Amino acid sequence: MCSSLKGQYEISEEIGRGRFGTIYRCYDVVSGNPYACKIIDKSLLTDETDQQCILNEPKLMSLLTPHPNILTIHNAFEDQHTLSLILDLCLPLTLLDRLTASTVTPFPNACHVITQLLQAVSHCHRSGIAHRDLKPDNILFDSRDVLKLADFGSAEWFGGDGGSLMTGVVGTPYYVAPEVLMGREYDEKVDVWSCGVILYMMLAGAPPFYGDSAVEIFESVLRANLRFPSRVFRNVSPAAKDLLRKMICKDPSRRISAEQALRHPWILSGGESETAELT
Template sequence: MMCESFNSEYQLCEEIGRGRFGVVYRCFSTASGDSFACKSIDKRLLTDATDRDCIDKEPKILHLLSGGHPNILQLHNVYEDEHSIQIVTDLCDSADLYDRLNDARAFSEPHAASIFQQLISAIAYCHRLGIAHRDIKPDNILFDSRNRLKLADFGSAEWFGGGETRTMTGIVGTPYYVAPEVLSGREYNEKVDIWSAGVILYTMLAGVLPFYGETASETFQAVLRANLRFPPRIFRSVSPEAKDLLRKMICKDVSRRLSAEQVLRHPWVINGGQTDSMADLT
């Protein structure tokens, strides 16, 4: 069921995705003819306060972020009535990073860097505004028709503010990508996003995850141990600079983990994954 105000401005087209609470459709503006994505949420499926909070929070955060960065999904309109919410955003109709990783396995360093530079730039922008995404994963990294990255799905995002503490609580995220301090139940800061982005970079370069198990519990235990390894068979052709960046992002000691701004200044990122040194064979 669509809000009447939405129907007066947009024409709904085919379904392009489906989530826990709703369906994503392609739509177009009847005034301009431009195409967009519409996330349609059935409010009757929001069974608890946490679910409702996520749905309420996402458009507010997208509104704050919209227009400020080319690699963050842009919010165009929100419509709400008694039974439903429609969130109109950029249309990202290319394969997301999850599908690209499944198709290509490992990426070359320049290819991985071209994606990673856009991702970490978007994360740094969020952090400058006091927003932590808290669910950075390949499924939430979309691409538009021009192959430009768009960081999406801010339902788990949180304001961490500009105070001295700058901490958050709550277990959110996805098992393979969540930072160990989140799983341990401690307070944490925005660097949880850096851990998750590091896991994504590792996966792009290696074609495998750094921490995994047969069950969610085993995966959580592997993340908590945070025993980062670079198997020679997989990492033989990966540069020392890339490994250095990974060690500084997937770092259990949060005080030593790089910030988003520091990641942007790392030589591997600045040089776009192009390195002159020989690959580390150890």
């Protein structure tokens, strides 16, 4: 462990474990404030892509903070063997855990979550960064139940308005946009697609595109046949369905942006809109 890290933070118990390292609770030795310390074992980064992702993550996160809905990186330490990141301390349960524990999310709660997520994504896009791996696993909450977007290992700098398009198949089967799977160049609206899928899952308790294997899920995503089964969506407002159609739109040129989604009537109504005029 880096000596300068030990001089500034007291490392406490393990609170999580990932592919490349371990997350500990830690405390600032001067202020006593609690944080999370993500210690990455660099010997596990055998693939060049993995190395690039891990090294890019703190750089991109530092460009995005502070923002109330993005996990803040407070410090970073590196030595020959490890990379250690000091991050906001969040609750142990992710949005995925919440979805697993409950079949559907009440409409106002779903709206509150997706609004915070869209605010984080909109800030990323204004800063010229696409997350590219939005999923419930990467959505955390702090002790005040404020959403914190995490895990920028697959994020990419595209340069903002008029910036460059991106390439590369990244993301997670249920949430990845079809243009990524097609091997085309794509823009930051891949994140809006993923947000739409997350909202659908909160309202329906199941993903819009599914299969028994990754290949079958990808085929379903590529068909992009968005359905609203009456058994599940009978109580979901037309405004919510309209927002989902505009976010989970196969044609990226017709898909709304994160900023536009934040101005949608269903979002502005707090998830209660049954009669809001749709635009």
